[in-house]
Amino acid sequence: MNNAPDFAADEPWALARDAADPLAPFRGEFLIPPHHSSEQVAAGALANGQQVYMCGNSLGLQPRATRQALLDELDDWAELGVEAHFRGKHPWMPYHECVREPLAELVGAEPAEVVAMNSLSVNLHLMLVSFYRPTRERCAILIEKSAFPSDRYAVESQIHFHGFDPATVLIELAGDEANGTLSDAAIARALDEHGSRIALVLLPGVQYLSGQVFDLKRITELAHAKGCVVGFDLAHAAGNLPLSLHDSGCDFAVWCSYKYLNSGPGAVAGCFVHARHARATLPRFAGWWGHDQSTRFQMGPQFMPTPGADGWQLSNPPILALAPLRVSLDIFHRAGGTRLRQKSLALTAYLAWLIETQLSHIVEIVTPREPERRGCQLSLRIKGERGAGRALFEHLSAHGVIGDWREPDTIRVAPTPLYNRFIDCLRFAQVVAAWHRA
Numbered sequence: 399m400n401n402a403p404d405f406a407a408d409e410p411w412a413l414a415r416d417a418a419d420p421l422a423p424f425r426g427e428f429l430i431p432p433h434h435s436s437e438q439v440a441a442g443a444l445a446n447g448q449q450v451y452m453c454g455n456s457l458g459l460q461p462r463a464t465r466q467a468l469l470d471e472l473d474d475w476a477e478l479g480v481e482a483h484f485r486g487k488h489p490w491m492p493y494h495e496c497v498r499e500p501l502a503e504l505v506g507a508e509p510a511e512v513v514a515m516n517s518l519s520v521n522l523h524l525m526l527v528s529f530y531r532p533t534r535e536r537c538a539i540l541i542e543k544s545a546f547p548s549d550r551y552a553v554e555s556q557i558h559f560h561g562f563d564p565a566t567v568l569i570e571l572a573g574d575e576a577n578g579t580l581s582d583a584a585i586a587r588a589l590d591e592h593g594s595r596i597a598l599v600l601l602p603g604v605q606y607l608s609g610q611v612f613d614l615k616r617i618t619e620l621a622h623a624k625g626c627v628v629g630f631d632l633a634h635a636a637g638n639l640p641l642s643l644h645d646s647g648c649d650f651a652v653w654c655s656y657k658y659l660n661s662g663p664g665a666v667a668g669c670f671v672h673a674r675h676a677r678a679t680l681p682r683f684a685g686w687w688g689h690d691q692s693t694r695f696q697m698g699p700q701f702m703p704t705p706g707a708d709g710w711q712l713s714n715p716p717i718l719a720l721a722p723l724r725v726s727l728d729i730f731h732r733a734g735g736t737r738l739r740q741k742s743l744a745l746t747a748y749l750a751w752l753i754e755t756q757l758s759h760i761v762e763i764v765t766p767r768e769p770e771r772r773g774c775q776l777s778l779r780i781k782g783e784r785g786a787g788r789a790l791f792e793h794l795s796a797h798g799v800i801g802d803w804r805e806p807d808t809i810r811v812a813p814t815p816l817y818n819r820f821i822d823c824l825r826f827a828q829v830v831a832a833w834h835r836a
């Protein structure tokens with residue numbers, strides 16, 4: 399699994415592996431933040447003054463093309479004013495449509511099933527309005543105990559909104575595996591036990607703390623068999639793994655675009671509504687941009703939703719925020735999901751191998767070992783006394799190795815296949831080892 403025999407913990411091996419990587423040129427399409435330190439200059443092959451950026455799980459890096467894409471929109475605005483809606487280089491009126499196809503490709507959906515709009519938490523609320531329809535008998539929501547706070551706040555507030563009490567209605571699944579991760583069996587047991595009173599199951603595609611991948615199709619089948627609606631938060635899955643949202647059968651999904659999708663801070667998020675709901679008369683919070691496109695500008699008093707995910711749009715789209723998403727999705731399209739996953743598996747396997755063979759006395763990997771149960775991220779727990787983890791994290795940052803820190807003892811590192819290299823993984827291991835020796 400991780401003990402692939404051809405790995406080696408030295409620079410010539412890592413550099414040769416990078417040189418043979420067909421996706422290596424994509425790194426050149428990104429702006430890698432600089433890092434200046436005398437130590438790094440002395441480090442030979444690594445002395446390029448760039449960070450070892452392994453934080454794409456938190457904020458992806460800026461594609462070089464993003465700046466010009468934004469300037470294009472500013473220029474169209476300056477030169478065409480309102481006419482840019484129709485005559486711009488990328489006309490604003492149908493702008494969200496030019497991200498639709500690549501977005502659908504990215505998450506394995508039909509084009510009409512996806513829309514880029516709002517932010518993740520807003521989209522989650524819009525979806526809950528339509529898909530959490532509690533009755534007296536069936537009013538519970540199943541989430542995981544270590545759910546991302548925003549997801550928890552969203553479902554708790556929706557439960558209150560419907561007049562129920564989260565203390566009795568919110569069911570939280572605790573991890574049952576040694577590392578605190580959650581087995582499929584535990585999900586199946588919870589559904590067996592509580593399924594008849596669960597209205598909605600909300601789980602992640604990739605768990606943000608542990609990096610665990612969830613099997614969307616299997617969970618959907620289990621939950622649907624009990625009559626529950628199923629939604630997924632794909633914040634850490636979109637752009638990290640190939641997804642097959644349509645085939646998974648889930649009812650809805652939401653994700654953000656500033657993590658693996660490299661679309662900039664607070665970028666426009668994504669939303670998926672399965673085709674079977676395209677024309678359903680679900681209750682929803684409506685706005686004029688969700689109105690049937692052919693009659694939208696007749697400005698009539700009666701809301702008629704556009705079929706598909708577009709029907710959940712509220713406002714006309716923020717063009718300046720969509721431009722970076724358009725650039726990013728073009729990169730993903732050219733790189734290709736299969737090739738990205740292939741490289742990602744090798745890159746993360748190499749990092750895991752380095753940790754297990756060189757650093758096992760310093761850190762342990764929390765993320766599941768099976769390649770199909772993880773994306774690119776590894777979550778590490780630091781051994782040793784309290785405070786050691788934070789000290790190691792600060793040491794890494796001071797040496798230009800950027801991961802992120804989650805209280806109380808977790809460092810997350812995410813080598814992403816678009817811009818990370820095998821030499822980055824080696825550099826991480828070298829810096830951790832040097833910290834321990836010091």
Ligand SMILES: *Cc1c(COP(=O)(O)O)cnc(C)c1O
Pocket residue numbers: 517518519520546548549602606631633634654
């Ligand atoms: C990053 C993340 C969010 C962030 O929500 P925003 O609305 O984009 O601020 C929500 N949920 C999960 C699981 C996340 O990882």
